[in-house]
Amino acid sequence: MNNKLTIDLLSHLPITRPLLNDQERVFLAVLKGQVKSRSEATKSLSIRSTTISDYVAELLAMRLLTEVPSERAGRGRPSLILGVNANRLVTIVFQVISQSVHVFMVNLSAEIIAHEKIEAAPDSDNAVLESIFLRLYQAIIVKQPAEAGLAGIVFSLGGVFDRITWRWIHSSRWPGMNNLDIRSIFPGEEHAISMSRTLDNELLIHLLQQDESTLLLHWGYGVGFAFGHSGDRIVEGGYAFGEIGHWHIAGEAARCHCGQTGCLETVTALWSIGRQILGDEFQAGDDEEHIARLLEERDLSDNPVVQKAVAQITTAASNVCRVFFPKKLIISGPFVKNAGIWRAFCDGFSQQNSFFGQTIQALSVSQVSRDLGVYGAALPVLEQGLAKLLQER
Ligand SMILES: [Zn+2]
Known part of the structure; x- marks a missing residue:
């Protein structure tokens, strides 16, 4: 990740809670590169020099x-120059990218210091995925720097999962996986294990860039949304919150993998219409960023499957906006990378958008790469780990 972006992200810390105390202010000022010595800290933070000395000695x-x-x-x-021992605290982030499970180790400076991945075949079941998670964990934990504390392990997941029971209920990539108990994969693990939606993590990056009420709609293999208006106010909802891909569309009867018929995904999602649009070039499980490049090059304006999908997604987006009334609507995923599809979506949305004369002003395509979402998953956990470390002193 480039330096500028790292600094941009770090400049928003803390994001999930208020500042603890002046000592944390000192640490964050050094982390963000605002302060390089004790005397600079005294001046820029307006804290007495003897107090700064005490804080620095403890840090x-x-x-x-x-x-x-x-x-x-x-x-x-x-x-004497102050610096941050960025590897003092790390977090482990598991994330699904295309047909593979990836694991990242991220440090306090939002740097990825280790990365491993294993591909999981589409027919993988609970046992296969469990063993992949374990192997990845074993491969990355040995890369933990000697001085590092582990702030926690995050599973950044798509699909349907339940944070309360720790169960990953469904993923369209691995339909053979069902109700996988994430916590039981690591019996005796003393570190905090948490689950977060990949889409929420992507939304967090958007909110750090601009803190406005934002609805992020993903249109790709699946269809779902995330909503929030600052780091600590991303709406969590129940276990399948945001999964509008399974809204029923009147007049549709195709079978969906959720067990119902006529779901929005049966006429809009990559898993259902990818082959109709891209023919043999479409491989189920292909990376969404690769699919985006395939879609980008084509003129699909006369394709009836695309036209129907755009019409349904436009209506779905408009309807969700009738629930949350966001200031910004951001669309992510491969379809909107095609200029014609994006134009058709914008035209349709602007017609449906007006509500008692009010409109959503900002409509854009997400430029946040999926890899960047890793930081969105890591930052809140690192921040909690840091707070714990500072309170334990
Ligand atoms: Zn469904």
């Missing part, structure tokens, strides 16, 4: 900060 003892002489040449004592 050094906790190994969160480092302090080394500057390399400045010349006479006199070199000044």
